[in-house]
Amino acid sequence: GAGVSQSPSNKVTEKGKDVELRCDPISGHTALYWYRQSLGQGLEFLIYFQGNSAPDKSGLPSDRFSAERTGGSVSTLTIQRTQQEDSAVYLCASSLRVGQNTGELFFGEGSRLTVL
Amino acid sequence: AQKVTQAQTEISVVEKEDVTLDCVYETRDTTYYLFWYKQPPSGELVFLIRRNSFDEQNEISGRYSWNFQKSTSSFNFTITASQVVDSAVYFCALSDLIQGAQKLVFGQGTRLTINP
Numbered sequence: 001g002a003g004v005s006q007s008p009s010n011k012v013t014e015k016g017k018d019v020e021l022r023c024d025p026i027s028g029h030t031a032l033y034w035y036r037q038s039l040g041q042g043l044e045f046l047i048y049f050q051g052n053s054a055p056d057k058s059g060l061p062s063d064r065f066s067a068e069r070t071g072g073s074v075s076t077l078t079i080q081r082t083q084q085e086d087s088a089v090y091l092c093a094s095s096l097r098v099g100q101n102t103g104e105l106f107f108g109e110g111s112r113l114t115v116l
Numbered sequence: 117a118q119k120v121t122q123a124q125t126e127i128s129v130v131e132k133e134d135v136t137l138d139c140v141y142e143t144r145d146t147t148y149y150l151f152w153y154k155q156p157p158s159g160e161l162v163f164l165i166r167r168n169s170f171d172e173q174n175e176i177s178g179r180y181s182w183n184f185q186k187s188t189s190s191f192n193f194t195i196t197a198s199q200v201v202d203s204a205v206y207f208c209a210l211s212d213l214i215q216g217a218q219k220l221v222f223g224q225g226t227r228l229t230i231n232p
Contacts, residue, residue: 042207043222056219105220107161
């Protein structure tokens with residue numbers, strides 16, 4: 001499809017296991033963002049990638065969280081040794097470089113992570 | 117630090133009523149952008165509007181209108197003649213510009229329920 005694609009849509013894991021969440025942005029979008037939405041909460045910024053620049057990791061909550069973006073396209077968010085408080089919906093978004101568009105971030109439908 | 121406050125956690129109105137969603141923001145930047153996003157039950161955030169800090173002109177799009185007032189740091193959203201399909205969680209967001217990308221800071225969201 002033409003939108004941001006995320007997988008898996010749902011993931012249930014046991015505490016202590018590692019998980020990987022994937023995001024496939026819209027083709028041609030240079031910026032990619034990860035946000036986290038906990039139950040009843042707003043969206044919490046995690047990390048973003050812009051072209052070949054160093055990613056802004058300032059929102060990652062702990063060193064158990066990491067993300068990479070290969071070839072300027074697909075991104076993987078990895079959570080190591082998951083904890084119950086990691087349970088949330090992880091949203092990915094992409095956008096064109098500012099100046100080329102309205103500034104709109106296009107969001108995927110999210111990956112719902114449940115840590116038992 | 118940037119902050120967005122949506123004081124209304126939940127609003128419930130009867131169809132055809134007008135409803136205003138409040139958004140107050142804090143920033144030290146002189147140039148910034150304000151956004152509204154809609155999150156229907158499907159979970160995917162839908163972009164509604166972006167407004168830059170130099171443009172205080174109110175905007176109307178169909179039944180939607182936005183009132184940006186720099187003097188009170190507010191960017192309120194009004195839905196006129198509400199419909200059941202307007203039921204969703206609405207997020208206000210603020211961004212700065214870093215390296216051509218936009219790092220959004222979201223409010224906690226307002227859950228709007230339109231009852232038939």
